[in-house]
Amino acid sequence: MAEPLSGVQLDHWRTFLESSWALHTRLEDELRATTGLSMNDYHVLVVLADAPGRRIRMGELANRLVLSPSRITYQITSMIKRGLVKKESCPDDGRGQEAVLTDEGLRTLREAAPAHLATVRESFIDHLDDEELAVIGRVFAKIRKG
Amino acid sequence: MAEPLSGVQLDHWRTFLESSWALHTRLEDELRATTGLSMNDYHVLVVLADAPGRRIRMGELANRLVLSPSRITYQITSMIKRGLVKKESCPDDGRGQEAVLTDEGLRTLREAAPAHLATVRESFIDHLDDEELAVIGRVFAKIRKG
Numbered sequence: 680m681a682e683p684l685s686g687v688q689l690d691h692w693r694t695f696l697e698s699s700w701a702l703h704t705r706l707e708d709e710l711r712a713t714t715g716l717s718m719n720d721y722h723v724l725v726v727l728a729d730a731p732g733r734r735i736r737m738g739e740l741a742n743r744l745v746l747s748p749s750r751i752t753y754q755i756t757s758m759i760k761r762g763l764v765k766k767e768s769c770p771d772d773g774r775g776q777e778a779v780l781t782d783e784g785l786r787t788l789r790e791a792a793p794a795h796l797a798t799v800r801e802s803f804i805d806h807l808d809d810e811e812l813a814v815i816g817r818v819f820a821k822i823r824k825g
Numbered sequence: 826m827a828e829p830l831s832g833v834q835l836d837h838w839r840t841f842l843e844s845s846w847a848l849h850t851r852l853e854d855e856l857r858a859t860t861g862l863s864m865n866d867y868h869v870l871v872v873l874a875d876a877p878g879r880r881i882r883m884g885e886l887a888n889r890l891v892l893s894p895s896r897i898t899y900q901i902t903s904m905i906k907r908g909l910v911k912k913e914s915c916p917d918d919g920r921g922q923e924a925v926l927t928d929e930g931l932r933t934l935r936e937a938a939p940a941h942l943a944t945v946r947e948s949f950i951d952h953l954d955d956e957e958l959a960v961i962g963r964v965f966a967k968i969r970k971g
Contacts, residue, residue, distance in 0.1 A: 683939075683942065684942055684945065684946060684950060687958075688946075688950055688958065689942075690962065691958050691959070691961060691962030692945055692949065692950065693871075694962050694965050694966050694969065695949075695961055695962065695965045696868070697868075697889065697890075697891070697969060698965035698966065698968050698969035699845050699849075699965060699968075700849075700891055701891040701969060702968060703845075703846070704891045722842070722843075725839075743843065745843070745846055745847040745850045793829075796829065796830055796835075799830065799838055800830060800834075802968065802971065803838065803841075803968060804830060804834050804838065806964065806967045806968050807964055811960055811963075811964050812833075812834065812837050813837070814957055814960045814961075815837060815841055815960075815961070815964065816836065816837030816840050816841065817957075818952065818953055818957050818961065819840050819841045819844035819845060820840050820844065821952045822844050822845075822848060822948065822949060822952050823840065823843060823844035823847060825948070
């Protein structure tokens with residue numbers, strides 16, 4: 680076992696944990712109240728809208744969203760029912776499955792984005808100067824790589 | 826509506842969102858696998874263990890955990906069933922209710938903490954130098970205040 684965390688490390692960790700969780704809850708609540716979308720719904724729409732051909736393999740999408748295979752299946756099934764996404768065979772190999780953004784999904788994202796991003800600005804971006812934001816971007820890119 | 830986020834702001838935000846969500850999921854999965862506790866369970870135990878008399882009013886606990894009144898009731902009821910927490914009337918006014926840490930709850934926390942904090946170190950703290958950690962502590966304290 681490595682040495683225990685120092686008091687300072689523990690304090691910063693707890694501040695981060697409580698504050699980032701509160702931020703996530705606030706964003707989720709506001710998004711649901713105004714659009715009916717969850718953060719995962721929204722994030723799937725963003726990732727698909729940015730992807731070439733607006734389509735991504737299910738496995739890659741699961742990695743981006745940090746969802747298990749069973750949870751990504753549940754997530755995409757729910758979005759198919761709402762007409763936001765469809766599932767198609769990969770054009771390359773015909774075996775794998777891809778999630779594809781529908782026109783309705785793209786319209787939903789475009790309608791939801793301005794208010795959601797205004798909340799992101801107000802509850803996150805506006806609290807940070809450029810340097811702090813750059814540190815956060817750099818640090819969390821390192822953390823994501825593991 | 827305020828001006829839209831810049832490309833750099835949006836990039837850093839998405840990096841933070843994906844990475845912090847992945848971190849939370851990893852911590853939750855490892856904690857559940859090794860101890861059966863959720864992150865909310867663990868956090869309730871930590872907050873109660875630090876509180877004077879190891880007891881906190883339900884409303885204050887809900888604020889700390891960023892849970893709605895109905896969800897904190899569900900959370901505490903589940904922990905009472907497992908013997909980790911009990912509910913008592915406030916000694917001061919007899920009307921409000923307090924959550925109180927049990928001996929079993931304290932023992933559970935002490936058993937869970939070393940492995941959980943080793944994961945926190947490995948997946949978060951060890952990626953940051955002292956200055957980066959201080960920036961994160963400062964920034965997320967500001968964000969929490971709103």
